[in-house]
Amino acid sequence: MSPQPPASAAALRARAETAGLHLPGLILAAEQLAAQVSPGAHGLRRAGPGEDFWQYRPASAGDGMRAIDWRRSARSDQDFVRDREAQTAQTAAIWVSGGQGMAFSGASDRETKAERARLLALALAMLMLRGGERVGLLGQRARSGRLQAERLAEALVAAPAAQADFDAPDAGALRPRQRVVLIADFLARPDWLPGFLAQAAGLGTTGVILQLLDPDEESFPYHGAVLFRSQSGALRHESRDAGALRGAYLARLAERRDWLAAQAGAAGWRYVHASTGDLPADSLTELWQMMGR
Structure with missing residues (x-):
């Protein structure tokens, strides 16, 4: 007959088997x-690549024509950019x-x-x-x-x-x-x-x-x-x-x-x-x- 494993090992094994039943x-x-x-x-609350709208902001010198949101800009005398929220x-x-x-x-x-x-x-x-x-x-x-x-x-x-x-x-x-x-x-x-x-x-x-x-x-x-x-x-x-x-x-x-x-x-x-x-x-x-x- 092989010797019984130490009590601590047997208890650990029994606990592992019991835990597995609940998984x-x-x-x-x-x-x-x-x-x-x-x-x-969950976005990071800053502008960047993503799908969710974050904010409109006034267009700046670094923004290209494609970045302008023309529908929003048409309601004022200023051009606006539609920022999306960064999601990483x-x-x-x-x-x-x-x-x-x-x-x-x-x-x-x-x-x-x-x-x-x-x-x-x-x-x-x-x-x-x-x-x-x-x-x-x-x-x-x-x-x-x-x-x-x-x-x-x-x-x-x-x-x-x-x-x-x-x-x-x-x-x-x-x-x-x-x-x-x-x-x-x-x-x-x-x-x-x-x-x-x-x-x-x-x-x-x-x-x-x-x-x-x-x-x-x-x-x-x-x-x-x-x-x-x-x-x-x-x-x-x-x-x-x-x-x-x-x-x-x-x-x-x-x-x-x-x-x-x-x-x-x-x-x-x-x-x-x-x-x-x-x-x-x-x-x-x-x-x-x-x-x-």
């Missing part, structure tokens, strides 16, 4: 979700929190935050890949093409969960002029965020912060005696009157959202929040629109 479903769901959003192409391949990086807290769901028939985050991340990546962009998970190589969607699905499913309830992305993985998407619940104050955004700003990197919560985390529908425990078990709080905590909790949540929005805005980023109770297509559409601004 077809994740890819199919992401493809169907992405199909509900019109991808388009961009590079995007996506980070999905692996914190234990992302495994929470307030109902047995509702997907966890981690499951919804993976779905939105992959569907968003598919939209960008269809637009000819290079996409990767933060810290991994960004590539283009259909095969990259499958690589991303594999990486998202196989990504290890953090030991703690919350984690943080590696600012050292940022690259110049990337677009970055951060997906997490941000329930613990992310003290790492100002430094991360400052480093991103120094690299000319912009992006979107998506705060993803469960409906129970948004409404706090608890009453009576409740034992609150974090997913990792590291945090515990027992209350005899949970309903009395609702006002303070909702106020703290609003404060957190305002803080995240302020941090994002100061760095030239966008902030958006979503719930696992929302339709995935609605969340993806809003996220996609934020990416294009």
Whole structure:
């Protein structure tokens, strides 16, 4: 009889096999979700080769006769040129929190935050890949093409969960002029965020912060005696009157959202929040629109 492989190797193999079972479903769901959003192409908001109209500008000495838009010019005493918006391949990086807290769901028939985050991340990546962009998970190589969607699905499913309830992305993985998407619940104050955004700003990197919560985390529908425990078990709080905590909790949540929005805005980023109770297509559409601004 051949010796058994080491426990760590056996566990890794079992995990890989289990992860593989979820890949077809994740890819199919992401493809169907992405199909509900019109991808388009994100321009760079400057004049250049492209299909979308950007602006009319007065003709200058360097513009040839073919560049003149005669229909627009006929409405004034000045010649105008019709500029198009430059559209070139961009590079995007996506980070999905692996914190234990992302495994929470307030109902047995509702997907966890981690499951919804993976779905939105992959569907968003598919939209960008269809637009000819290079996409990767933060810290991994960004590539283009259909095969990259499958690589991303594999990486998202196989990504290890953090030991703690919350984690943080590696600012050292940022690259110049990337677009970055951060997906997490941000329930613990992310003290790492100002430094991360400052480093991103120094690299000319912009992006979107998506705060993803469960409906129970948004409404706090608890009453009576409740034992609150974090997913990792590291945090515990027992209350005899949970309903009395609702006002303070909702106020703290609003404060957190305002803080995240302020941090994002100061760095030239966008902030958006979503719930696992929302339709995935609605969340993806809003996220996609934020990416294009």
